Amino acid sequence: MFFHIKELQYEAKPMKPDPVFAVKLQEVLGGQYGEISVMMQYLMQGFNCRADKKYRDLLFDIGTEEIGHVEMLATMIARLLDDAPFEIQQNAYDMDPAVAAILGGTNPQHAIVGGLGAMAADAQGYPWNAKYIISSGNLLADFRANLNAESQGRLQVTRLYGMTDDPGVRDLLSFLIARDTYHQNQWYAAIKEIEEREKDIVVPSTFPRELEKQEVSHTLFNFSRGEESKKGRWAHGPSFDGHGEYKYEQPFAAGGAPILKPAPPEYHDTIAHDRNDED
Amino acid sequence: MFFHIKELQYEAKPMKPDPVFAVKLQEVLGGQYGEISVMMQYLMQGFNCRADKKYRDLLFDIGTEEIGHVEMLATMIARLLDDAPFEIQQNAYDMDPAVAAILGGTNPQHAIVGGLGAMAADAQGYPWNAKYIISSGNLLADFRANLNAESQGRLQVTRLYGMTDDPGVRDLLSFLIARDTYHQNQWYAAIKEIEEREKDIVVPSTFPRELEKQEVSHTLFNFSRGEESKKGRWAHGPSFDGHGEYKYEQPFAAGGAPILKPAPPEYHDTIAHDRNDED
Amino acid sequence: MFFHIKELQYEAKPMKPDPVFAVKLQEVLGGQYGEISVMMQYLMQGFNCRADKKYRDLLFDIGTEEIGHVEMLATMIARLLDDAPFEIQQNAYDMDPAVAAILGGTNPQHAIVGGLGAMAADAQGYPWNAKYIISSGNLLADFRANLNAESQGRLQVTRLYGMTDDPGVRDLLSFLIARDTYHQNQWYAAIKEIEEREKDIVVPSTFPRELEKQEVSHTLFNFSRGEESKKGRWAHGPSFDGHGEYKYEQPFAAGGAPILKPAPPEYHDTIAHDRNDED
Amino acid sequence: MFFHIKELQYEAKPMKPDPVFAVKLQEVLGGQYGEISVMMQYLMQGFNCRADKKYRDLLFDIGTEEIGHVEMLATMIARLLDDAPFEIQQNAYDMDPAVAAILGGTNPQHAIVGGLGAMAADAQGYPWNAKYIISSGNLLADFRANLNAESQGRLQVTRLYGMTDDPGVRDLLSFLIARDTYHQNQWYAAIKEIEEREKDIVVPSTFPRELEKQEVSHTLFNFSRGEESKKGRWAHGPSFDGHGEYKYEQPFAAGGAPILKPAPPEYHDTIAHDRNDED
Amino acid sequence: MFFHIKELQYEAKPMKPDPVFAVKLQEVLGGQYGEISVMMQYLMQGFNCRADKKYRDLLFDIGTEEIGHVEMLATMIARLLDDAPFEIQQNAYDMDPAVAAILGGTNPQHAIVGGLGAMAADAQGYPWNAKYIISSGNLLADFRANLNAESQGRLQVTRLYGMTDDPGVRDLLSFLIARDTYHQNQWYAAIKEIEEREKDIVVPSTFPRELEKQEVSHTLFNFSRGEESKKGRWAHGPSFDGHGEYKYEQPFAAGGAPILKPAPPEYHDTIAHDRNDED
C-alpha cells in the first residue's frame, strides 16, 4: 500500500518558462527509458518477486522513489509550459519568425490536449507503453535490464543538462543524475551478488549446460568480412563464465536449404509448379 | 552490404507439426526479446557506430548472424504449422474436445492471415516494433542493453525447451541456447573492457561528477517500510564506481509542495476558486 | 513524494491457482479501463492540477490508493499462476484434452516472458499504453473521464466476479467493486459541484456562446432513417444547459461539394484530366 | 447501410492555406478525442446495441453525422495544405529563418506520405487506433464515455479556435463547437433518463449490493497527507446513489504482506536463499 | 455528408451462436486487411482526392459501401456471441474439458470488455490502427494499395469460409467474397486506365527518368546464392515499363566502407580509441 505527501523529493522550479525544453524533457518522463519506465519496471518486479525479501524490499524502495521522480518531472514540465504564448498563433505565413521558431519546437498537444500539463509521452509525443518494461522472474536478467535502464536514463539526462542553461532545471537534473549514479551502482552491486551466488554469469544458471550445443557456446563467428573484432577479449582466452575458451571462427552452414511442404488447399496458398524437392 | 545463402546455420526441422508450440515459439522470433529484436538492435548500433572499428565489426558479426537466427526460427515455425487441421473447424459447440483443445492454443492468424507462415509477432500476436531496441551512441549503455537482451532471450528459450519434447525442436533450441551463452559471455567481456578503459562503471563516464548532486549519489533511501534491503552490499562499504561509500537513509522531502500557476484563459482550464497560494 | 508499506490494502489470496482466470484478471490490471489506467490518470491529473487545492488533494488521495490496487491485482494474478502445469506441455496432438483445454485458455507469455508474474497488459496480452488516459486541465471534462473510467471498470469487475467461484478471488473483487462504487459516487459529487459553480453543464463553460453557431446547438438531426430517437428528452423541451430548446430536424447540407486544388507538381500527385471545376 | 452525398454538412474553406495550423487541426480529426473516435465509438455502440430501439437509433443518428464531420475536417486540412512551399526546402543551415520557421511547425508526412492530404492521425502524427473507443453493452457506462468524449472534444476545438484568426477556419470550428454543445446536452439527457430508470447512478445497477464490501462503498481514504479534500460534498452527507453516507477516513491495511511461492524449477526463476516465510 | 438506413446490405444471421468463430471473424472486421481498413482507406483517399471527379466518386461509392460491410460483420459477430456460456466459467482445473475447450478459443474481452459486442480489433484482439491505410495523393500508387487490400481481404474471407459450416455465416461470406471479386476487378480496371493514360507502369510517372541512376533501373542482382530467380521474365527481355532491357547480374559494392565522425562531446557518445580513419 502506498502513501503520498505533497512535498517533492527535490525542488522542481525553472527560472523561467520554456515550452521547447518542456518537449525535450518529456523524453525522460514518458520515453522508452524515462521515469515512468523505471517506476513501472521496479514496481512490477517487486509485486512479482518470488525470491529473497531483501530483493523485494529493494525493488519497492527504488520503485516507490521513482513515483516521486515522475512527480518532479511532471511538475517541472507543467511549469516550463506556464504562460505559453497562445495569443500569437496566427497564420504561419504571417507570423513573426521568432515566434514561429518557438512554436516550431513545441508539441501542439501540450496546448490542445493537455491544457499546459505534462503528458505520459516522450519527446515526440509517442505514448508510454508497457512493452518498455520487463519482469521475468529471473532477477539476474531483470537487474541487468535495470542497470541498462539506469544507464540509458542517466545518459539522456546528462544530454538534456547540456541543452539548457536554466539554473532551476539544471538543479533538478543534477539531482536526478546523482540518483541514477546511485542506482547504477546499486544494480551493479546486486548483479555482482547474484553472479557470485549462482557461480555463473550466464542467465539462467539453472539450465543444464550439457543440454546446450556446447561446441558453439564460446565462439565468435566472423559474419562481417574483416577481422577487427578478433582483437577483443571475447575472441580468445578463458571465457568469463568459466566454462570454456573463447574462439574466433569463420561461419559455416550446418543446416540444409529448407524446402517447405505445400499448404493444404483450403488455405489457398500459391502452390509450386516446378517443385522437385525432397524434404 | 549483405549476402544470402540458402543453407541454414543450423537445422530447423521438427519431428512433427505442432501448431500450439508454433504459437509459443513466436515469442523468441518476434517478441520483445526475440531474434528480430537482437538482429535489429545490433545492426542499428553497427550502422550508427562512431567508435572503434573493432566494436563496429563485432556488432556486424553478431547482427548478421542474428538475421540467420530469424531465418531458422521462421522456418521452424512454418514447419510446425504444416498440415494444420483446417477441415475440422466446425461450430465450437459441436467440436470434438480434443480438436477444440488444440485449436484453443493456436493463433487463428497463422491460418487466416499467414497461410501457415511465421509472423513477425510474439506469442500473443502482438507485432514487433522498434521501441524494443536501442542505439544510443554510448557503447557501455548499449552493450548493457545487449547483455540484458541475451539474458532475457536465453531465459525464454530455456523455458521453451522445457515445454516441448520434440527432438527436432529441442535440437534447434539447444543451438540457440549455446549461441546465447556465447553472446552473454561476449557482451560481458566487451562491457568489462569499456568499464576498465573508462575507469568508471557509471554511464556516461564523461559527465563531470561535480555537476551532479553528489550528496545523494551513493544513498539507498528506505521508501518501503522494513529494512530487509539494508543487508545488501549496495547499502554499505565502498561504492563500485570508486567515488564514495554506500549509505542507507530514511527518505526526506527536500522540495516544497508545488503550486502551479493558473493557465491563461484561452486554454479553458478550470481556474481555482479558493487559491491562496504563493509560489 | 510517495511511501510504501508491505501490507496490502486488502487481502489478495485465491483459494487455489487458476491460470485461465489469471488471464482474464489481467484486463482489470492492465487493460483500457484497468487499475493502471486510473492510477496513471489520477496521478497525472494531480501533478498537472492548476485549480483548487481540494481537487488536487482529492486526485492524490485516490491516485495513490490506486497504486495499491495495482499491487493487489498483480499479487492475485501471481498467485493464480502458482504451480502452473509446466511439465505437461507436450505436442498438441498427443496432449490430454483436459490439459490442452487449460493451456488453451492461458497466456503463454505468463510462462515464457513473465516466469509466472503479472504483466502490465490486458486479457489479450496487449500492453498498457498512455493513450488510455487524459489530463486536459479542465476538471469538468476530466472528472467525466474519471466517472466513465470507474463505470467501465466496475462493470468489468462485476463480470469477472460472475466468472469465478473462488472465494478468495471473489473476496478481493467485492472490495474493488465497493471502492468503484465510492469512486463513482465521488466523481459524481465533484462533477455536480463544478457544474453548479460554473452554472453550465457544457465543457468548457468559458467559451463565449455567441461565438458558436447557435442555430445548431440544440438540434438532433435524423441521420438514420426512422424516428425512434425522437422519443427521448434530448429531442424536445428545454435543454439541460439552460440555453435553448431541444429540436428534432431532418439533416441538410449547408456546404458545397468540395473540389480540391491540384497539388504542385513536385508532389507527384495524380493530376485531374477532366476537371471543369471552380473552387 | 449507408449513403453519401457530395455536399458537406457545413462549409470547410479556409481564407488561405496554413500548413502549420493543418498540423494542429489533425488533433480533432484523428486524435484520442477527434472526430474519428466519436464516429467509430457511436457506430460500434450502435451495431452492438441490444437495448431499446430509440438508443440504437440515436447512436446511428449521431454516429452517421460524425462521418460527415470527419469529411469536413479532412477537407479543411487538405485545403490548409494547398500550395505548401515545397521548392524552398533547402539545407537547414542555409534556409531563410522565416521559411524554416514555417517548416518547423509542419508535419513532414503531410508532404512525403500524404501528398498534401489529411491523415488519420493526431497533431503529433500518431495514428488513430481503436483503443480510443469503447462499446461495453452497458449504455449508462457508454453514454458517460460519450459525454466525456464530447467534453474533451469541444474543449480541444475551442482551444484551436483561439489559435487561428482565419475566418473560414473559425466558421467551421464554430459549427463543430455548436454540435458538440448539442451532443453534450444530448448525452447528458440520455444519462439522466437511464439513471432515473435504473434508480441508481452506479454502473452497473444490476449487481447485487450485498455482494460488495459495503463497509468501504462510501468512504474517502486520506492517502495524500493534508485534508483539503475533506471539504467536498463527496466526504460527508448522503451519497448520491442513495445507499449510504459519505465518510472521510484514514487509510489502513486490511491485508497482510504477501509472500509468493517459489516458481517450479522449469521456469528458471531466481529462487530465494533466505526465505523464512509462511504463506 | 452521409445517411443511414437500418436495413443491412445483406443478411447477417448465423444459424446458431459460435463464440469461437466470432473471434476468427474479427480478423476481417478489424484486422490489417479487414473492412474497417478498406472503409477508412477509400474514404480518406476520397476526402483527399485532387484528381478527376470520376475517381473521387468511385472512392466514395465503394468507401460508403464498406461502412455497410463493417455494419454487417459487426452484426454477425454480435449474433455469434449471443448466449455465450457465462455461468460455466469455473476454475480451469475443475472445468469440463469440452467447455474449457470452447473457452480456450474465445476472446475473453468479448465478454469482459464488450458485453457480447463486436470490437474494432483483429482475431488476436489487436486494435485497428490507421497505419494500416494509405492515401498518398498518387492514385496509381493508391489503387495498387487498394487492389492489394482486396486481394488479401478476399483471401482471408475464403479461408474463413472453409472454417465454418454454418449456412448463415457462409451466406454472408459468399456475399462479401463476391463483392471482393468485383472490387479486385474494379481496381484492376482503374489501374489499367491510369497506366495507359500515364504511358508508364512506374509510380510516379512524372519524375524525370534522367534523374535516376538508370544503369541499375532494370537489373536483378543475385544477392541470394543460386540462380533459380534467373528463370523469370523479370530477368531478361524488354522491361514492362518500356524503358530498357531486364538484366541479371552479380551484386557489387559501389560505395566505400563508411567511417562516421565522432559525435561532439556533449552527446557523451563513446569515442573511438584506435581510429585511424579518414573520411
Place this chain on the structure above:
Amino acid sequence: MFFHIKELQYEAKPMKPDPVFAVKLQEVLGGQYGEISVMMQYLMQGFNCRADKKYRDLLFDIGTEEIGHVEMLATMIARLLDDAPFEIQQNAYDMDPAVAAILGGTNPQHAIVGGLGAMAADAQGYPWNAKYIISSGNLLADFRANLNAESQGRLQVTRLYGMTDDPGVRDLLSFLIARDTYHQNQWYAAIKEIEEREKDIVVPSTFPRELEKQEVSHTLFNFSRGEESKKGRWAHGPSFDGHGEYKYEQPFAAGGAPILKPAPPEYHDTIAHDRNDED
C-alpha cells in the same frame, strides 16, 4: 544464412550535415513504406515460401539487397546529423530565430535518445512495426502488396529528392529511385506471370466461383450520389477476370434491420425496456 561486407552498395555521403533533412529521410528508412518494411516483408515472404524455388530465390535476392538499403539510409542519416549544433540550445525565448528555426525541424530524439544516430522510426518518430508487412502464403496477393510498397516507396523518395539540393544526398536518392524502378518492373512481371498461370486476376483463384454470390460479382453500386464513376471501364464491358460483364446499379438493402437478442444478465448489459422485436 547471411553475410556482410563493410562496403556499401552505393555511396551515402551528404555534402554537408542537415539535421532537418535527416528527420525527413527517416520516413523512407523506418516509415510505413520505408526500407525496413520492404526488407522485412520480402524476407518473411521468403522464409515462409512454399511455392516455386524461383520465387523463393527472387524474394531472397531482393530482401537481402534491401538490408543493404537500410544500411545506406542509416549511414546517410547519421552523417546528416554530424556536428548537430548542441551548444546553442538555450531557452526558446532567448534563442536566435535562425537557430530556433533549425531546431524546430529536428527530432529531439536524434540527440537525446540516439546520440546522433539513425532510428528505426519514421519522420514523426513513430517506431517501425510489423503490421506494416504481410506474408500471406498467396504469392499473387503478396506480390501486389510488394508492387504497392515499391510504388509508395518510390513516390516518397522522389518527393524527398525535390526537398534537398545536396548533391550527395541526391546521388543516393537517384540510386534508390532506380532500384525502385526495377523493383516495380520486377513485381509487375512476376504478377503477370502468376495471373497468366492461374488464368485469373482474382485472388485467390482457387476458390470455386459457384460458392460466391455471383449476382454481385461484377456490379458497381452507386452509393455516392452523382454518376461520375459510371464513366470508367469498371462500370461496363466484359470484366477483366473474364467471368462476367461490369454493371452499374443503384444500391439496395437485401437484408433486414437487425435486432439483437438481450445479453444474459451476468453481463450487466443494459436491457431494453420497450422492445417489441421478433428476430
